[in-house]
Amino acid sequence: MEVRSRIDRKVLEQLRPQDLFYQILHGLRSLTHYDHSSALLICDRDKNVLEVVAEQVAWRKGKSRRIGLKLPLNDDVWMLMHNNMVYGFERGCEGWNEWSGEKSTALAELLDYNNVGEDHPCNLRESSMLCAPLATRDGVLGVLKVAASCPGLFGRYEADLVQRFMPLAAVAIQNSQRTSTLESKMVEAEKKHAVANLLRGISHDVNNALGCVLPLVQQMLADVQTDRLREWTLLQDLEQIEQSLQTCRRIFGGMLALARGANQAGVQANVRRALDSMLAVLKDRLDRQGIRLDVHLGDVMPNVQAGQGDLEQLFLNLASNAGDAMPKGGVLSIMTENLGDSLGIVIRDTGSGISPENMARIQEPFFTTKQNGNGLGLSICRSIVSNAGGHMQIDSEIGVGTQVRVLLPLVRDKGTANTI
Amino acid sequence: MSLWRILVVDDEAGMLRSVERVLSQDYELATTRSPREAVEIAKGFKPNLAILDIQMPDLDGFQLMEKLQAMDPDLEVILMTGSVHELDAKLIRLSEETPSTFFKSPSIERSCSALWKDVSSSSAWIIETENIFCG
Numbered sequence: 001m002e003v004r005s006r007i008d009r010k011v012l013e014q015l016r017p018q019d020l021f022y023q024i025l026h027g028l029r030s031l032t033h034y035d036h037s038s039a040l041l042i043c044d045r046d047k048n049v050l051e052v053v054a055e056q057v058a059w060r061k062g063k064s065r066r067i068g069l070k071l072p073l074n075d076d077v078w079m080l081m082h083n084n085m086v087y088g089f090e091r092g093c094e095g096w097n098e099w100s101g102e103k104s105t106a107l108a109e110l111l112d113y114n115n116v117g118e119d120h121p122c123n124l125r126e127s128s129m130l131c132a133p134l135a136t137r138d139g140v141l142g143v144l145k146v147a148a149s150c151p152g153l154f155g156r157y158e159a160d161l162v163q164r165f166m167p168l169a170a171v172a173i174q175n176s177q178r179t180s181t182l183e184s185k186m187v188e189a190e191k192k193h194a195v196a197n198l199l200r201g202i203s204h205d206v207n208n209a210l211g212c213v214l215p216l217v218q219q220m221l222a223d224v225q226t227d228r229l230r231e232w233t234l235l236q237d238l239e240q241i242e243q244s245l246q247t248c249r250r251i252f253g254g255m256l257a258l259a260r261g262a263n264q265a266g267v268q269a270n271v272r273r274a275l276d277s278m279l280a281v282l283k284d285r286l287d288r289q290g291i292r293l294d295v296h297l298g299d300v301m302p303n304v305q306a307g308q309g310d311l312e313q314l315f316l317n318l319a320s321n322a323g324d325a326m327p328k329g330g331v332l333s334i335m336t337e338n339l340g341d342s343l344g345i346v347i348r349d350t351g352s353g354i355s356p357e358n359m360a361r362i363q364e365p366f367f368t369t370k371q372n373g374n375g376l377g378l379s380i381c382r383s384i385v386s387n388a389g390g391h392m393q394i395d396s397e398i399g400v401g402t403q404v405r406v407l408l409p410l411v412r413d414k415g416t417a418n419t420i
Numbered sequence: 421m422s423l424w425r426i427l428v429v430d431d432e433a434g435m436l437r438s439v440e441r442v443l444s445q446d447y448e449l450a451t452t453r454s455p456r457e458a459v460e461i462a463k464g465f466k467p468n469l470a471i472l473d474i475q476m477p478d479l480d481g482f483q484l485m486e487k488l489q490a491m492d493p494d495l496e497v498i499l500m501t502g503s504v505h506e507l508d509a510k511l512i513r514l515s516e517e518t519p520s521t522f523f524k525s526p527s528i529e530r531s532c533s534a535l536w537k538d539v540s541s542s543s544a545w546i547i548e549t550e551n552i553f554c555g
Contacts, residue, residue, distance in 0.1 A: 208432060208434075208435070209434065212434030212437060213434075215438040216437065219438075233441075237437070288431070289475075290431075290476075290477020291477075328478075
């Protein structure tokens with residue numbers, strides 16, 4: 001018994017919350033033999049909604065279309081959810097009836113989101129429903145719903161079974177909430193880290209570029225004062241100063257573009273602009289590292305489905321990684337390819353490469369081979385790419401280099417695509 | 421006493437130009453942006469001081485210093501670095517192995533004139549470029 005509980009605990013710790021949701025729904029199915037569906041809904045108290053986070057439909061495999069559905073919470077339902085009990089409902093001629101006759105049908109009406117109307121074949125309609133609010137000491141987390149199309153399928157026995165699953169479901173929801181808070185904190189931390197890194201690099205670049213302006217101006221002044229001004233020297237000094245100031249202007253221009261991108265919450269992003277701002281910021285550092293740029297961008301680059309700021313962070317992370325892999329210089333190639341419904345962006349370096357052992361681990365958060373790295377950069381890249389509905393593929397060979405290929409789906413509406 | 425002959429190597433044109441302009445009135449200079457070329461120049465120019473940037477592609481300041489000192493063991497060296505915060509293992513090793521003087525941020529002029537006065541004090545100096553031209 002003790003062993004069993006230890007295994008249970010282990011399973012709870014190891015499973016991803018989403019997997020655990022489905023384990024619970026699966027378990028409920030084999031116990032209650034429901035012939036319609038079961039679902040887990042989570043409360044969002046700020047927005048006052050119940051969200052479907054997992055649903056298993058008896059006759060369908062794969063992901064339910066209801067995932068992500070948000071149901072508005074009203075005061076009646078909110079009151080009902082504070083009771084630590086399982087409600088049983090049956091559909092009558094005039095709507096839902098609670099077994100015990102209590103006035104709790106508001107809950108059933110809210111959860112009847114699959115209602116297909118009376119005309120449909122009866123096996124698609126929910127006739128019997130069990131609802132178990134998941135109340136814990138921390139408050140109401142959500143509700144577990146089990147539905148049958150066969151009238152009268154559920155009784156006291158099934159209600160008891162569901163009651164026994166409630167603690168497990170509560171743990172799963174709590175875990176998922178903790179994980180997502182932790183994840184968003186991680187993303188925030190990484191963003192701050194990236195900004196700090198970027199600022200350090202840029203201060204260095206700007207300092208380097210500006211570093212020569214002051215002494216040259218001082219020398220020019222001294223030359224004028226001592227009447228030693230020579231036209232040729234003056235010309236060379238001025239040319240150097242102009243070049244340094246142009247470098248600073250380019251870097252700050254890139255920074256401004258990045259800052260603008262970060263403030264754009266939009267759902268489509270311009271790849272060329274993102275690549276340009278990234279290059280404006282990094283070019284000087286790459287130059288100094290002896291890294292040659294080889295950039296081939298397509299003539300037509302439609303917008304992709306991502307936030308502009310996200311896309312810029314993605315390219316910055318990938319290009320900085322490539323730069324870090326080439327401390328002794330090399331070639332950084334950037335290419336884009338238009339694949340019809342998606343855009344491919346290839347970032348390739350001729351650096352140290354990733355060993356097969358590390359290759360398996362680079363996906364893990366917190367894995368890093370860099371002295372000052374926190375191992376989140378690539379995780380962030382992955383999440384940006386997957387949020388955009390895209391793919392990222394990394395190929396690497398020790399001593400030869402690394403290639404990252406990102407595929408991003410294009411914005412579907414042809415009208416918004418911009419041709420450059 | 422003859423004028424000091426200084427070889428300045430920095431891959432950044434701006435920094436190279438500034439060092440050249442500041443020092444050319446008092447010293448005899450040869451400058452280049454390429455560390456490989458620096459080795460060739462040193463053969464004919466025979467500098468007694470080399471001012472080398474640490475971070476350069478191809479051949480870094482440490483490697484270049486080794487090559488130059490192999491040709492002339494008496495060569496004085498000032499290493500310039502953009503940032504001492506990026507102290508790497510080589511820098512630490514160097515400061516432990518050689519009786520080098522570590523200047524947090526002296527100006528290049530003061531470094532040169534200090535060396536000029538007291539050549540025996542060190543064989544390699546490291547200076548930060550951040551305040552290199554400030555008094």
